[in-house]
Amino acid sequence: MSVASNTAASPLAPDWLQVPADLNALHEPMWAGSVVRNGAGALTVGGMDVQALKEQFGTPLFVMDEADFRSRARAFKDSFDAAFADICGGVDVYYAGKSFLCTAVVKWVEEEGLRLDTASGGELAVAARAGIAGERVALHGNNKSDAEINRALDMKLGRIVVDSLDELVRVGALAQARGEQAKVMLRLTPGVHAHTHEFIATAHEDQKFGLSMATDTTDEAGLSAAEEAVAAAAAHPGIELLGLHCHIGSQIFEPDGFALAAEKLLRFLAAMQEKYAITMPELDLGGGYGIAYTPVDTPRPAADIAAAMAAVVRSTCAELGIDAPRISIEPGRAIVGSTTFTLYEVGTLKTVRVDAPAGSGGDGDGGNNVTYPRRYVSVDGGMSDNARPVLYDADYSAVLASRTSAAAPQLSRVVGKHCESGDIVVRDVYLPEDVAAGDLLAVPGTGAYCWALSSNYNYLARPGVVAVRDGSARLIVRGETEEDLLNRDMGA
Numbered sequence: 001m002s003v004a005s006n007t008a009a010s011p012l013a014p015d016w017l018q019v020p021a022d023l024n025a026l027h028e029p030m031w032a033g034s035v036v037r038n039g040a041g042a043l044t045v046g047g048m049d050v051q052a053l054k055e056q057f058g059t060p061l062f063v064m065d066e067a068d069f070r071s072r073a074r075a076f077k078d079s080f081d082a083a084f085a086d087i088c089g090g091v092d093v094y095y096a097g098k099s100f101l102c103t104a105v106v107k108w109v110e111e112e113g114l115r116l117d118t119a120s121g122g123e124l125a126v127a128a129r130a131g132i133a134g135e136r137v138a139l140h141g142n143n144k145s146d147a148e149i150n151r152a153l154d155m156k157l158g159r160i161v162v163d164s165l166d167e168l169v170r171v172g173a174l175a176q177a178r179g180e181q182a183k184v185m186l187r188l189t190p191g192v193h194a195h196t197h198e199f200i201a202t203a204h205e206d207q208k209f210g211l212s213m214a215t216d217t218t219d220e221a222g223l224s225a226a227e228e229a230v231a232a233a234a235a236h237p238g239i240e241l242l243g244l245h246c247h248i249g250s251q252i253f254e255p256d257g258f259a260l261a262a263e264k265l266l267r268f269l270a271a272m273q274e275k276y277a278i279t280m281p282e283l284d285l286g287g288g289y290g291i292a293y294t295p296v297d298t299p300r301p302a303a304d305i306a307a308a309m310a311a312v313v314r315s316t317c318a319e320l321g322i323d324a325p326r327i328s329i330e331p332g333r334a335i336v337g338s339t340t341f342t343l344y345e346v347g348t349l350k351t352v353r354v355d356a357p358a359g360s361g362g363d364g365d366g367g368n369n370v371t372y373p374r375r376y377v378s379v380d381g382g383m384s385d386n387a388r389p390v391l392y393d394a395d396y397s398a399v400l401a402s403r404t405s406a407a408a409p410q411l412s413r414v415v416g417k418h419c420e421s422g423d424i425v426v427r428d429v430y431l432p433e434d435v436a437a438g439d440l441l442a443v444p445g446t447g448a449y450c451w452a453l454s455s456n457y458n459y460l461a462r463p464g465v466v467a468v469r470d471g472s473a474r475l476i477v478r479g480e481t482e483e484d485l486l487n488r489d490m491g492a
């Protein structure tokens with residue numbers, strides 16, 4: 001039996017994964033702005049090194065660069081404002097709170113001139129605790145309860161994004177009963193979807209969200225669900241119809257899908273304004289802007305996307321002869337995702353030897369017993385602090401964070417400590433061969449949909465989140481304790 005070298009590209013690795021020229025290097029698009037290695041080789045963020053963070057807060061830990069969050073938020077606001085200045089006087093940027101939400105982040109969002117998107121009563125409770133003005137908050141959701149709608153009305157939200165005809169009737173009735181008008185946007189499904197790194201356009205919508213614009217599945221009067229909702233909203237005394245909304249998906253790199261959705265919604269908006277003699281002053285184009293999770297992801301700067309979207313809005317409004325509505329967007333991941341890495345401590349290591357997959361260039365037929373090593377690197381968290389690999393097959397990357405290493409690259413799989421073989425944090429990454437128990441690993445790009453989706457599976461305590469800035473770190477969400485884990489258990 002022959003044993004293949006483990007310093008070259010492994011046939012077990014996916015095609016997209018290159019052996020890094022320098023394992024200690026940080027691929028810049030994946031990391032927060034202040035992350036660098038210090039003179040001793042340890043990763044530092046905002047001037048704090050990872051060993052100090054581990055000693056102060058323990059691991060696993062979400063480590064967020066506050067200045068980076070603020071600058072990404074500002075970049076969206078400034079570049080969209082600039083691109084749309086002559087079209088509609090600027091853009092309202094709603095940070096999508098579901099990606100990561102706590103009171104500190106709401107305050108940063110407000111201080112940077114953004115607004116806040118929420119999708120539940122609990123998220124509204126965070127907004128209320130942070131003290132953000134209700135008029136700067138939006139509420140989403142396909143199944144809002146009466147209590148959530150009333151809470152939105154109590155907080156005088158700037159917009160409730162209505163998802164269905166059912167809900168339109170309920171929101172209208174609840175507002176009317178209070179002698180008020182709810183400020184409503186209608187969420188439409190324009191038939192444009194993010195599909196991996198491309199978009200697809202379809203006439204039909206087979207999903208739970210939104211009002212369909214398709215005209216071949218209509219009511220008796222021949223109206224699409226979207227048009228029925230416009231007509232009903234315009235006529236309802238409990239509703240002030242602000243305009244239309246869409247959200248075409250997530251982790252989208254190219255602006256074409258956003259531009260196509262904008263064009264479809266503008267055409268519909270113009271037709272509805274004319275037919276029903278109404279004005280809809282607002283158009284929300286949702287979120288979904290992609291970030292770099294691995295070196296092959298190539299996100300566009302916010303300014304490029306803004307320019308492409310502005311060009312379509314400008315030309316479509318000119319062609320239709322309408323005043324452009326005020327545009328809003330809802331980025332979540334693209335603001336918070338890259339601000340944060342998860343810091344883990346390495347524990348158990350094991351290496352397995354695996355036949356190369358057929359057609360990989362290795363010997364895939366098992367014929368002459370050439371096998372290749374895959375090393376499993378276990379860390380002290382896992383699917384409870386990052387469910388995205390399990391949920392979406394999401395790819396991540398990782399580096400040795402507590403030191404540099406001159407050892408050879410070895411194809412590795414970073415796994416958690418849960419009782420599931422699918423408990424994978426980073427499916428494929430080259431790490432130095434000498435990674436050992438006690439080393440710290442950092443997984444970048446974990447600011448969005450990681451803490452937010454975290455669980456207590458296996459009674460693991462959910463990690464805390466620290467914000468680092470100017471050489472000091474503070475908890476913005478503390479980690480759970482064993483007492484937290486036990487305190488809802490009623491005891492026999």
Ligand SMILES: *Cc1c(COP(=O)(O)O)cnc(C)c1O
Binds near residue numbers: 330
């Ligand atoms: C999830 C969501 C967003 C944010 O998506 P990102 O991919 O994080 O930018 C915005 N709007 C709506 C309606 C959403 O559901």
